Amino acid sequence: MVLSAAMDYRLPATVVPTRYDLRLEPDLVAATFVGEAVITVEVETTVTEIVCNAAELAIHSAALTRDGSVPIHGSITLDEAAERARFVFPAAIAPGEWKLTLRFTGTLNDRLHGFYRSTYKDAAGAAHTIAATQFEATDARRGFPCWDEPAFKAVFGVTLVVADGLAAVSNCAILREEPLGDGRRAVRFADTIRMSTYLVAFVVGELEATEPVMVGPTPLRVWCVPGKKHLARFALDVGAYSLDFFERYYGLPYPGDKVDLLAIPDFAAGAMENLGAITFRENALLVNEAAASHAELERIADVVAHELAHMWFGDLVTMAWWNGIWLNEAFATFMELMAVDAWKPEWKRWTTFGVSRAAAMQVDGLEATRPIEYEVRNPHDCRAMFDLLTYEKGASVLRMLEQHLGPEVFREGVRLYLERHRYANAETTDLWRALGDAAHQPIPAIMDGWIFKPGYPVVMADLDGGGGLKLSQRRFQYLGGETDSGQRWRIPVVLRAAVKRGYVERRLLLDGEAASVELPAKADWIVVNSGGHGFYRVRYGPALLKKLAHAAMKIAPVERFNLLSDSFALAQAGLMAAVDYLDLTARFTTESDRNVWTALNSSLAYVNRVIPAELRGNLAALVRHRLAEKVSLLGWEVQEEETELYRQLRGDLLRVMGTLGDDEDVQARAREAFARYRDDESSLDANVLPAVIAILAAVGGEAEYAEFRDRFKSARTPQEEQRYLYALAGFRQAELLGRTLEMTLNGEIRSQDAPYVIRSLLASVYGRGLAWEFIKGNWQAMARQYPESAYTRMYEGIAALVSAEWEREVRAFFAENKIDLGGKTLQQYLEQLRVAVAFQEREAEALGAFLSRQKSR
Ligand SMILES: [Zn+2]
Numbered sequence: 096m097v098l099s100a101a102m103d104y105r106l107p108a109t110v111v112p113t114r115y116d117l118r119l120e121p122d123l124v125a126a127t128f129v130g131e132a133v134i135t136v137e138v139e140t141t142v143t144e145i146v147c148n149a150a151e152l153a154i155h156s157a158a159l160t161r162d163g164s165v166p167i168h169g170s171i172t173l174d175e176a177a178e179r180a181r182f183v184f185p186a187a188i189a190p191g192e193w194k195l196t197l198r199f200t201g202t203l204n205d206r207l208h209g210f211y212r213s214t215y216k217d218a219a220g221a222a223h224t225i226a227a228t229q230f231e232a233t234d235a236r237r238g239f240p241c242w243d244e245p246a247f248k249a250v251f252g253v254t255l256v257v258a259d260g261l262a263a264v265s266n267c268a269i270l271r272e273e274p275l276g277d278g279r280r281a282v283r284f285a286d287t288i289r290m291s292t293y294l295v296a297f298v299v300g301e302l303e304a305t306e307p308v309m310v311g312p313t314p315l316r317v318w319c320v321p322g323k324k325h326l327a328r329f330a331l332d333v334g335a336y337s338l339d340f341f342e343r344y345y346g347l348p349y350p351g352d353k354v355d356l357l358a359i360p361d362f363a364a365g366a367m368e369n370l371g372a373i374t375f376r377e378n379a380l381l382v383n384e385a386a387a388s389h390a391e392l393e394r395i396a397d398v399v400a401h402e403l404a405h406m407w408f409g410d411l412v413t414m415a416w417w418n419g420i421w422l423n424e425a426f427a428t429f430m431e432l433m434a435v436d437a438w439k440p441e442w443k444r445w446t447t448f449g450v451s452r453a454a455a456m457q458v459d460g461l462e463a464t465r466p467i468e469y470e471v472r473n474p475h476d477c478r479a480m481f482d483l484l485t486y487e488k489g490a491s492v493l494r495m496l497e498q499h500l501g502p503e504v505f506r507e508g509v510r511l512y513l514e515r516h517r518y519a520n521a522e523t524t525d526l527w528r529a530l531g532d533a534a535h536q537p538i539p540a541i542m543d544g545w546i547f548k549p550g551y552p553v554v555m556a557d558l559d560g561g562g563g564l565k566l567s568q569r570r571f572q573y574l575g576g577e578t579d580s581g582q583r584w585r586i587p588v589v590l591r592a593a594v595k596r597g598y599v600e601r602r603l604l605l606d607g608e609a610a611s612v613e614l615p616a617k618a619d620w621i622v623v624n625s626g627g628h629g630f631y632r633v634r635y636g637p638a639l640l641k642k643l644a645h646a647a648m649k650i651a652p653v654e655r656f657n658l659l660s661d662s663f664a665l666a667q668a669g670l671m672a673a674v675d676y677l678d679l680t681a682r683f684t685t686e687s688d689r690n691v692w693t694a695l696n697s698s699l700a701y702v703n704r705v706i707p708a709e710l711r712g713n714l715a716a717l718v719r720h721r722l723a724e725k726v727s728l729l730g731w732e733v734q735e736e737e738t739e740l741y742r743q744l745r746g747d748l749l750r751v752m753g754t755l756g757d758d759e760d761v762q763a764r765a766r767e768a769f770a771r772y773r774d775d776e777s778s779l780d781a782n783v784l785p786a787v788i789a790i791l792a793a794v795g796g797e798a799e800y801a802e803f804r805d806r807f808k809s810a811r812t813p814q815e816e817q818r819y820l821y822a823l824a825g826f827r828q829a830e831l832l833g834r835t836l837e838m839t840l841n842g843e844i845r846s847q848d849a850p851y852v853i854r855s856l857l858a859s860v861y862g863r864g865l866a867w868e869f870i871k872g873n874w875q876a877m878a879r880q881y882p883e884s885a886y887t888r889m890y891e892g893i894a895a896l897v898s899a900e901w902e903r904e905v906r907a908f909f910a911e912n913k914i915d916l917g918g919k920t921l922q923q924y925l926e927q928l929r930v931a932v933a934f935q936e937r938e939a940e941a942l943g944a945f946l947s948r949q950k951s952r
Contacts (some may be wrong), residue, residue, distance in 0.1 A: 104473050105244065106179075110145050111137045112242050112249045113192075118281075119210075119239070120256040121226040121299050126203040126212050128226070132239045134195045135249075141187050145195065148236035148243035149173060149180035151209065154199045157182040161193050178233070178474070180240050197240050207847060207882040209237025210297065213361035215320055223320070225300030227359045227374060229367055232417060232481075233474040235292035245291040246415050246520045253284045255297055262302040264318060266295060266371040268352045287370060288350055289518045291413050296369035298357050305331060310338040313349050318357040319381055326381035326812060329392065330356055330399050337400040337434045341407060344433070346510045347517070350411045356380055356399065361847050363882035364481075366398050368405035368427070375402075376847060378813035388782040389743035391814045393442060396435050404430035412513055415520040417471040420480045421546075422523055425467070425489020429497075432490065441738055446653045448490075449627055450693050453660045455487035456551065456632065460573045460664065461930075463922035464549045467492070468523055478884055479918025491630045492545040498628045499541070499587045500534045508533035541604075544584040545630065552584050553665075556623045557636030559611055564590070564621065567609035571632050573668045573930040583608060584631070591625035592618035593646065600625065620646040627653035632661040634670065644682050652688035659683070659694040663701075666938075667930055673702070673938040674945040677717065684724045689744040695721065696751045703755060704860055704895050705935045706942055711860070713946035718756035720949070726752050731764060733780045746782035753790035754825070765790040785818050792825035800831045808843075820844065824852050827861040836869045840876055850881045850889035857892025867896055871908060887916045894927035902932050 114135040121128040130152075136145070145159075154173065157180075158166035169182035182195070203212040203226050213225045228238055236243040255263040258279050263269075267285035274280045287295075298318070305327045307314030315334050317327035334356060342348055351371035362376035379398040382391060408430065409423040436444040458464055467489050471477045497505040508530030516525060523546065527538040545551075553571035556564060568586060569579040585606040592599045592614055601612055614621075620642040623633045635643060647655055662679055665671035680695055699721075703714055729745040753761040765787045771778045772787070779787065791799050803819045810816035823835040835856065839849040853870065856862035870877070870889075878886055893905050905928060908914075909921060916924075 106146060106148065106242055106247070109139050109142050111139065112147075112247055113137055114250045114252070115239070115241065116252045116254075117239055117295075118254040118256065119297060120279075121203060121210070121297075123203070123212070123224040123226055123258070123261070123299065126224070128201050128203060128210060130199050130201065130239055132195075132197045132199070132241070134197070134241075136193050136195055138188055138190050138193055141189055143187055144181055144183045145169070145188075146179055146181050147240050148178055148233075149199075149240040150175065150178040150234075150236045151204070152180075152199045152201045152237070152240060154180055154197055154240060156196075156198045158196045159184060159188060159193050160196070161191065166196070178236055178243075199240060201237065204237070205846075207361055207363040209234040211361075213300075213359050215360040217320075218322060223301055225298065225302065225320070225359065227298045227300075227357075227362075228296050228369075229363060229374070230295055230369075231293040231367060232420075232477045233293070235295055238295070238297070241292045243292050245293060245413050245417070248289045248291055248413070248518070248520065250289055251287045251295055253287075253295070253297065255282045255284075255299060256280070257282060257299050260301070261299055262304070262318070264296075264298040264302070264355055264357060264372050266351065266369060285352060288411070290370055290410060294368070294370050294410055296367075296372040296374065298359070298372065298374065302357070304355070307353075308335045310335050310354075311342070311348070313338065313352070313354060315354045316356070317380065318355055319377070320358070320360060323358070323377075323381055326383055329382050329384045329387075330380050330395060333396045333399045333435070333438060334403065336438045337403045340434045340437055341404055341430065344430070344506060344509075345407050345513055347407060347411070347513055350406060350517075354403070354406075356402075361845055363847055363884055366402050368402045368409055370406060370410045373402045376813075378817050381813050383812045383814075386776075386781050386812065387814050388746060388785055389442075389739045390782075390785075392739075393435075393444075393447075396438065397431050400434040400438075401427045401431035404434065407513055411518065412516040413520050415522055417477040417480060418468055419521075419523060420471075420477070421467045421485045421489045422521075422526060424481070424485045425493055428486045428490035429493045432494075441740070443652075443740065445494075446627075446656075446688075447690050447740075448494075449653050449656045449660070449690050451483075451487045452491045452630065453656075453694065455483045455491060456571075456630070456660075456664065457927075458483050458923055459488055459549070459551055460571050460668070461923055461926045462572060462574060463919045463926045465919050466549050467546045469918070475915070475917045477917075478887070479916065479920050481884065482918075482920070488551075488630065491628075492542070495545075495587060495628050495630055496530070496538070496542060498626070500530070504534045505530065541585045541587070548582065548584075550580075550582065551630050551632075552582075552586060553632040553634050553661075554586065554588065554605065554623055555634045555636070556621065556639055558638060562614060562617070564612045564614055565609060566605055566612060566623070568605060568631075569608075571664070571668070573664070574926070574933065576669055586629065586631055588623065588629065589625040590621060590623055592621045593649070594618055620649075622650050622654050624657060625651075625654065627651070627657050632664055633657070634661070634665055644679055647682045648685065652691055655683070655686070655688065655691045656694050659691060659698070663694070663698040667701075667934055669933070669937055672941065673934070674941050677702075677945060680721055684721055686725065687741070687744070689740050689747060692725075692744060692747060696747070696755070699751075700755060700858075701931075702942070704858075704863075704897050705931060705938070706946065707939075708860075710943060710946045712757075713949045715755065715757040716949040717946065718751065719758050722748055722752050722756060726758075726761070731768065731783065742780060742782040745780070746784075746786045749783060750786035750789050753786065754793045762790055762794050766794075788818050788822045789825050792822040793827060795826060796828065797831070800826060800834070817848075820848060820852065821855055824855040824859065824862060829861075829865060832856060832862045832865050836865065839869075840873060840880065846881050847885065850877070850885040853877075854889050854892040858895050863892075863895050866892070867901070867904075874912070874914070887920060890916060890921070890924055893924050894931060896928060897931045897935055899932055899936070902928055 116133040118131045157169040169184045172181045253265045257263045263282040265284040270283045304316045358377045358380045366375040404427040408426045512529035531538045552568040559565040570582045590601040666673045666676040752758045807819035838844045856866035
């Protein structure tokens with residue numbers, strides 16, 4: 096029998112685990128661990144061998160028993176390439192329940208996956224070690240032999256043997272602790288619910304916890320290395336609110352017996368939803384609220400809410416296989432926004448989500464995109480699924496569906512789904528069935544095009560000459576030009592037209608190639624994708640665009656954001672002249688919404704990477720022109736009654752004015768402000784301080800570099816550490832940037848951050864050439880040292896190497912070294928570079944002429 100490629104990676108279901116009794120003895124000094132797993136298995140048909148997953152483990156014995164019978168010892172074969180262990184027994188094993196006892200040893204690795212070690216220095220400079228786990232997607236097999244696929248759910252009874260004085264945390268509450276008389280103790284945890292292997296967690300080290308906050312019967316705590324407990328308040332607040340919010344929304348109690356939120360000094364991802372023992376990188380959990388910017392606080396609120404949303408969606412009900420990971424992540428992202436929006440309505444989280452939606456559209460507008468739900472065969476492909484399409488596109492289309500069905504109906508469907516599949520696994524179709532039952536309408540008809548097909552549409556809107564509006568659709572592609580792929584979607588379209596006495600709204604489902612919409616009276620202007628929830632772009636005919644541009648300040652912020660974001664995408668695709676886009680930006684000089692500015696600023700930074708160096712001064716002049724009015728209105732001082740978002744806008748615009756805009760006044764004031772800050776930290780608003788640091792890096796030299804490097808190393812909060820770290824990538828002198836690059840490999844910058852620092856250097860017009868040369872010389876060392884997911888993301892930065900020559904070099908580099916980033920990731924990065932170079936070639940002359948008219952200094 097020939098196995099299909101997919102089958103090669105799936106374990107046989109002839110023997111199925113129901114329960115694991117795990118005993119692990121990590122030795123933090125030797126960085127090793129000893130383990131025993133007693134796995135209760137159900138043998139379905141008579142077998143002579145048992146196959147499960149194991150990687151980088153030495154398995155010393157395997158024995159089967161039944162009802163206290165004499166153990167049957169099996170031979171052990173490890174296949175490292177397949178990450179499997181095979182146990183062959185001398186006699187046939189009859190169907191029924193058996194206990195498989197495995198003794199094994201392993202190493203606490205430095206790759207931030209499996210059972211790994213994280214190190215940190217205390218205030219006195221002494222080094223300490225923590226042992227922690229990161230098992231998603233397929234690394235539980237590095238911690239203990241197991242059936243490491245999400246559908247093999249089981250109960251876990253964990254015992255950790257740790258040195259006295261060390262804290263031990265796992266998924267459930269501690270049942271009892273027994274001293275072993277050798278300076279160690281055995282910590283026995285309560286049984287978990289039936290759950291997947293990737294959600295198991297162990298953390299051991301000198302950690303301290305806050306007092307618990309009770310959410311109903313559930314204690315919620317934050318854990319961190321000693322001396323940082325005072326940075327936990329904010330996370331506890333948003334954590335307690337979210338936990339309560341989700342219990343109400345889902346209509347089901349929290350499925351565990353406690354919630355611990357743990358800050359780990361070395362952590363590859365942002366956070367991980369292990370049931371009851373959620374792990375985070377420090378800057379996603381710990382913060383001094385009074386000294387943090389809005390952006391920094393928002394990130395923590397998002398991540399904490401996201402992980403707690405997973406306790407039901409992902410942990411209680413789990414995807415059957417990794418192709419359904421979008422269901423997990425899209426839903427948690429969607430629910431994170433719901434919870435944070437309810438907690439802090441003034442943050443306008445659904446409006447600010449526009450930025451994330453647009454980021455997903457950037458990837459999904461590529462030929463090399465993939466459907467949200469996509470075939471996953473092996474672990475490598477699985478890692479590539481943790482991307483913008485899974486999280487942001489997934490959450491966007493769920494939001495679109497929620498708005499289409501109505502929030503109450505949608506919630507009813509979600510409740511049905513969770514109730515039907517709790518403690519088990521589910522597929523996308525199960526969610527559609529539950530939502531369909533709640534809504535009394537077929538959901539797949541609307542959703543399949545968004546989930547199972549790649550890309551998204553651009554809706555073209557034009558006046559039909561008879562007082563009506565003609566809408567048509569086709570797939571949007573950056574490299575597609577005017578060609579029509581023939582692909583169609585069912586698009587819930589919402590239109591809003593301005594008429595004499597206010598507005599008229601129209602809702603329709605555009606499911607064919609085109610539709611005509613009658614307009615009630617002569618409309619002054621029309622906005623398509625009213626409310627901004629639709630996952631599509633809009634291309635207005637010239638007359639409609641002109642009217643809408645004039646009325647830009649009258650439409651909603653998210654609609655203005657979409658107008659700019661869509662227009663710039665059209666320019667990148669060659670469907671709008673770049674100079675027409677730059678003209679359009681002149682309408683936004685009095686803009687007050689932070690997200691609209693984010694769209695505008697990021698498009699100007701993109702143009703900066705495309706134009707030749709001699710035009711950068713002219714672009715800076717354009718930047719100053721666009722920002723000047725708002726910057727002077729905002730000033731440097733916080734005014735009473737300003738919203739948090741408005742304060743953040745001040746920081747954002749000062750930063751762009753002093754860096755991309757090279758504004759000498761702002762740069763001089765930044766220097767003064769930082770001089771004052773050295774003496775009096777309260778003299779600068781927390782939203783402005785990061786901007787000042789970025790500006791000083793841009794204009795700074797040796798002295799600033801030395802100071803920022805010191806401040807990075809002696810930072811008191813994770814946020815402070817990040818600001819100074821990334822500032823080291825924001826200098827302009829090659830010699831200084833060279834030092835930053837050295838730090839990415841010599842251990843001065845943690846491997847969890849180093850790849851992102853390089854990505855940030857690639858995005859800088861001053862750093863990209865250096866960073867590229869550095870990568871070419873060191874990529875093998877990077878591949879060895881960096882966590883795999885972050886190593887992959889580092890290459891995202893290659894899209895900023897905008898020149899035909901660089902593009903040739905980049906392509907040759909990946910071809911020659913056979914670097915595979917999993918799934919379609921590399922193809923996406925290369926295509927983004929192609930889009931930028933094509934834009935450069937197409938627009939060089941027109942941009943040159945246009946920018947030359949901007950007065951350079
Ligand atoms: Zn998640």
